[in-house]
Amino acid sequence: MARRIDLDAIARLEEERDYLLDSIRDLDRERDAGDVDEEDYEELRRGYVARAAAAIEALEEHTDELAQRQAAARPALSRRLAWIGGCLVFGVVAAVLLINASASRVGDESLTGNTASPGAGARRCMTLSMSEPQEGIACYDELLADAPDNVTYLTYQGWAFARTDRPEEAMERFDRVVELDPTFPDVWVFIASVRADTGDFAGAQEAIDALMALDPSPAVRNTLASQGLERKIALGLLGPDAAACWEQTETAGTQLGEATSSAGDGSAGDSPDGDALAKAATTLADAVKCFEGELDAHRDNAQFLTLRSFTLGLLATIDNELAAATLPTALASADEALVIDPQDPTALLLRATWNMWLGDYDASLADLDALGDREISPLVSPYVGAAEIRAEVTRQASASGG
Template identity: 35%
Template sequence: MNPDELARLEEERSFLLSSLRDLEREREAGDIDDIDYAALHNGYTQRAAEVIKLISRGEALLPRRQSRPLTQRIAVVVGVLVLAVGAGWLVAAQSGQRLPGQSSSGGIEDSTATLLAQARAINFSDPAAAIETYSEILKLNPDHVEALTYRSWLIALVAREATEEVKLMALAAATQGLGHAIEVEPDYPDAHCFLGIVRFRLAGDALGAKEELDICASMNPPAEVQGFVDSIRSEVAAALGE
């Protein structure tokens, strides 16, 4: 990719991300209905994912390149996730249909268990690799609640220190993934906990965060998750003036 094409893509990325911010402001002001908002948001998000992925590929071809930082790896992963949803993964997951190569055999279950163990082992030591491993699990079982939940959480966690465009992409991917996990298993506390944190940390939505965190707390989440929740609930309460 030549530098001029890369510059054009960077300009398009800036335009798309600015459009997403404007769209959020219009929604908050009540200037757009939910149907139009969803259509525009999905269109902008999917194209932004495509552009960010193209930019990452173009930068990788530049001379004397250095290893990509973790946040750039996350940007590519998030872009792939959004594109996958656009290509039909979400439809398959919501309908329960099997994707090509899936079966109900024990081999799939064994593969899932192996991948899950690998992902758990590297959740925080190599979150980008863990995200990719959880994605492999979801190719085998699009409704795997733990994979949906922890892939989304890791994307959001790493993106906190990333650029604005990566944060926006992460917010869209994480919110969608956690929402899907809750649809599949409403009583799984981790998904509610992490959705509350994502809403507060990435979206600045204290009220929406409180709703999910209250649900989370009522479900007695695991001790390692409870630590995150206790801390964030205090911050949310302060933000709401409680």
């Protein structure tokens, strides 16, 4: 029998991680203000960093298991919108992720796993750029004196500048790297992160697009997913009011996942928890109300319309009566998004899903063919996948003799 995922333990570890990272930042500010002597600062910071690393490692063990359960559950739950139930964990900041990653790299390996000129000095600089960024800057100055055009040195010194709240100096290094080698994936991750942190979400998305055009390695993609950078950018592009609507949808998604997981393996004989479903339905109704309140202001925003479509469709998963009331509007919202952008991949996938539910299998398959292997919105991709929907369309069409 599978061990139950301890969501309370995940929450505790997240709280501990956030507390320790905040403590490190507070300690750095106290040192900069002269409120703590250097010896005490070094001792306290080492302790905080060690405890934070331990909390993050424990959290990753839980979330890795949760992700495996989610992936295994997708086929069984495909009849409920290829739903991935459970708790979606985002938010480990890039610096901490890269500290962990750099600890397991050899020599001068970058985030991508590519290797520049190996050496203990370069490895030391990379570690410092993550854990002691001010020292990392000085360390890379020494290396750059001998190799001024080394893209790895410039990139990770730039990240050290970013971590010391000096985004302009960071971007100077990143821009130089792009001049030297625009195919170096690491730099685009950091450009996207710095631009997002400074509120330039359109520029951050451009950096993500440039990164994806390079077909980055799984290590880079996993870093993006783990830190939630694409989600942050997508929400930033929406604007705060519309983003608040979507966050209600995400909350309802977690509640639906909990209701579904409590039913067992998703087989026909299992019934979701009624109270949990009612709670999710209430949250989704609030999310729908929020989207409707923002609709006039976002009529020309394809992303907004697809997220509204998804929210309405998710509400339709609760029961048949709700499906009859909301599914036509969900389909219409996807149609509106495709009027604005006829090739929007997320809208195509959602329209294929709603048409499947309505029994129009030819229309559903046509949209899936138009979608191809393109990536959908990072906000929607945790919940619905093209492969699962195609398999379900094929199954339903075969069962109906269509």
